[in-house]
Amino acid sequence: MTVRVDVPVAPARLLNVDALRGFALFGILAVNVWAFADPYYASPESNPTFDSGLDHAIRFAISLLFETKFYLLFSFLFGYSFTLQMAAAERAGTAFMPRMLRRQTGLLAIGLVHGAALYYGEILSTYAILGLILLACRRIAPRRAVQLGIGLVITVGVVWMLLGLATLAEGGAAATAASDAAVKLTAFGGDAAATLGFHSGHLPETVAAIVALQAPSAMAMFFFGFAAGRVQVFANPDRFRPLMRRILIFGFPVGLLGALVYALAAAYAPGGGVETFAFGLGQLTAPLLTASYVVAGLMLFRTDPGRRVEAALAPMGKTALTNYLFQSLVLGVLFTGYGFGLVDRLSPPAVAAVVPLIFATQLVLSRWWLRGHRYGPAEWALRAITIAGIPPWRRHGD
Template identity: 50%
Template structure:
């Protein structure tokens, strides 16, 4: 292991493009997570028998193709990138980095555990918290070594999943059966708040283990790639890769999109067994390329006048990404579970994307309003207080 490199000193206290990318990632995360609340058959071995029209299948196919397993990768990459910003912050403050990061990750773990038990059994904060500790231990890797380890993680995870799917096919498992689990979920989320709470708490550990197995390696890989990008300041404009963007897109976009379309097709028509598992494995290999394509396209757009305005609208969402992620779970619970209206399995698929857009625009307005008067989002403020061991200013300090 090489000697840790000095953390780069950023050119600005906060990179607006990084915040904007994170805000964009929140849209994709919401587009995926809403189905875990709205459709009790989501991620099960069977399609929902209540919504079987061609339009219903098309909506689910589009979501699987363009959103599933893409945006948590972007969020993970930006987590790794922000890790280097934390290093730079500690260096500017002349404070030891490791104690600060340990406090930060343990605080995130606590928030994640509460989130998973109360609101969403598929939460990812606890995974980020623990893998962030691994990244802390790996921060001494050279950029080349970190990149190689990331590629090994992505390749091995994808190939192992494909092998598992091939094994299922050899046993004749072309499709699966969901059993009673979707019905139990529909009853729990459509019942009382206590039933919803019991369901979340009862499934949290099982879902967390599944996330570790299915998303853990790719999440750590994107942490590492984001860390490398942060050390090289790749997201500081003017972008050093701008001249090669078209070449990279010509490779990453068709391969990433092809793998996503194949996975979405098998997930829609052969759910719960060998073909879907193989498709997910292929997606693990190709989804990072589609994620890269999204990032490159958006960064290129940010250089135009229209893109700069979009960047300024997305950035507040990204600056409050933790608060907005938790708010999404709260809003979805209020709409679909026993905590609120109990609309689980009562909203047809074509309405789901429209609802996502409405909720996202609401979060955009709330974030911009909050940051006019506060330096940090409420959860970011708490996380920063624990990280620094001091109370930051709650409201913005106005100059006399």
């Protein structure tokens, strides 16, 4: 089959893309909340304050269903939206390259400010850099993009698994991070200046860690999303039902099995070769579980109840950048020196309960905001940079 490589003419706005982006924000919030609430999160040390069976079960569920899956979903949607940006530039009759370079520069600036002030673990700056690679590859065929994505996934997974085996062979383990947890607890439990110092001071090393741990997989998902956008999967999902069925039948159980191995290692063998090996296995299988989430969402949105879910999530996705930043702001106010300083003071069940409360509030606020505005505040700023002009701020009867 011959695949055309010209820019597809897609609808200006796809509700299912926005809805999936809103869903991705839920998963990202469910993971990021622990980086604020638990100083021992991602540490080989167990939290001595909350160590009950229920506490461990909740952390295990987060590792199983959310960790390493939802940033992949967001990355996939970034790649898909890249093709929508291509189509938007074509409709506007403007050159795509300078437009996208401005957009990535703006995203990098927003990401660095976000990381230095609100959340040192932010990923926007990484997306900004990886987007330049996608920009350079924008003329490749969908099949080639899929091949590159698969190659990256396999390479990353195998490298981490071999690193885990090497660590086991040497009998080594990761150094304790108890001191890091103590520093974080002191900073988040202190004043705003202490919190700001922690975020800004840890940003460089965290960006480096994200590049090593997440960037290759995110780039793979960029390629997968780009390929899906070029053949307009979301514009006409019914054309791809056989493929979607195979993803659910094969991808979901394999992805869930890999997630189970990773979650068990993170819970019961943290910080050493076993967890490193399991992380590599998870990198191999997480894209399959993420793909299953996408397919399940698309199939749900084709049903009558699902259309209501889609309509509820879409405003959140339309203002995804604003909502991502807003999540960090709210979590900062709740758990750090910017506000109440509740770090290590809420039990895991209470922390988990915070997630739907914040998300529900965002759903309501997003719908309310879009009644009077075309874009979220952060989206407006990024669009202004992208088009090198002043976009409309409010709606005017449209």
